[in-house]
Amino acid sequence: MERTIENINEKIENGDVQVYSASDFKESIRNGDVPSFEEVDVVTCGTCGIMSGTSAIFNIIVSEPGSFKKANKIYLNGIPAQVGPCPNELLGSVDCIINGTGRSKDDINYGGGFLFNDLLKGKDIEVEVETYEGKTIRTTTNLDEIVTAHMIGTRNAFKNYTAFVNTGDKPINSIFYAKPMESGFDKISFSGCGDINPLQNDPKRNVIKMGAKILLNGSEGLVLGSGTRSSDEAPNLMLSADLKKMDPYYIGGFMTGMGPEVYDSVAIPIPVLNEGIYNNLLVLNEDVPLKVADIKGRSYHITDTDYGQMWNGHDINRPKFDEGKCIGCDVCAVEENCPTNSVKHMIQNNKIIVELDNEACFGCGICSTYCVGNVFELDTGMANLNIDGENHSVHITSRQSDRLRANHIINDLVDRINDGSFKFSY
């Protein structure tokens, strides 16, 4: 039996579509009561993690028409953006492209991902334009005033990641760890949401084709095609959506040892058109291989593990938090190293205050490793690596993907399909 997109759209319209989130679907496989091909029309898959290829295209009004001819440079909250491609400066506005990995010239801990989040939260941002005439124009704006704000992800939802350990004798700075990763070969950092990743569930891209509808950070968007460096073995996607319709919960900044990064959340519905597509959906974390490499140089392949070791049985929630345990270190290692700036530590009226912003927290695990007072507890688990026949047990100290956020966006998509507001377009 085969289904068509028209069949599924009709069921969505009639309110009798059978849709599962990938997490629920995988859970049912583990419980031995997986719905049969006949019982499932759509499975929503998704991922959330650092996606360095994220950029936004803006058109920003900066002055009265005729006040300058050409912009040379533009900074948004201190982050440099590329002027262009269209010239509209005589009309008083500037087109520009800004990267999620861009870093502020005024604050080394602030970058493009944080800027996108601030804009979506309705905050005003500072705009500075240097003109070819030698003028500097300063103004403020916000997402309501920005005329166009569109996001393009040039490398999203990557299927094949690598996990990293440090086998050397020196700490190493890298985008794969929130701080310099210490030597000692006792920690591992990884990315990827494993068995719920869209490309893991449609590895040959039978349905994730150019023009397929998606949710990018909560905004309905499209697959533009393959992302940069995408290959048959290691595919990723180029995605696009209206930034103004995004939800700040799904996108934000993430500091790494090499500077600011940006995380995104993506959900893609897999229409179960035939048994082949259904069979691809049966993949589980333990079936998904994960290479382990040395963080120094990135390409030195040490061994292999799988996503079962990374996610199965571990806590995907936010850390348990007990402010009363804080011993008031001179420098709070958590405030210093939390990649999403979710922790504030201060002394007020001789009292130690520690605040955790659960909404901004990524569940990465850095705080539970580095807090000396056990204020933060999160069971991210251990992984056993087999290297040349010897077992090495390493602590999963840095998760650069967030299955909790990924679950939110794939459930959001389930709701939209069930209420008829999201249909397939091809």
Ligand code: SF4
């Ligand atoms: S590292 Fe932990 S114990 Fe030390 S100041 Fe920070 S929260 Fe308190």
Ligand code: SF4
């Ligand atoms: S898990 Fe801890 S270190 Fe990681 S984002 Fe949350 S508060 Fe920050």
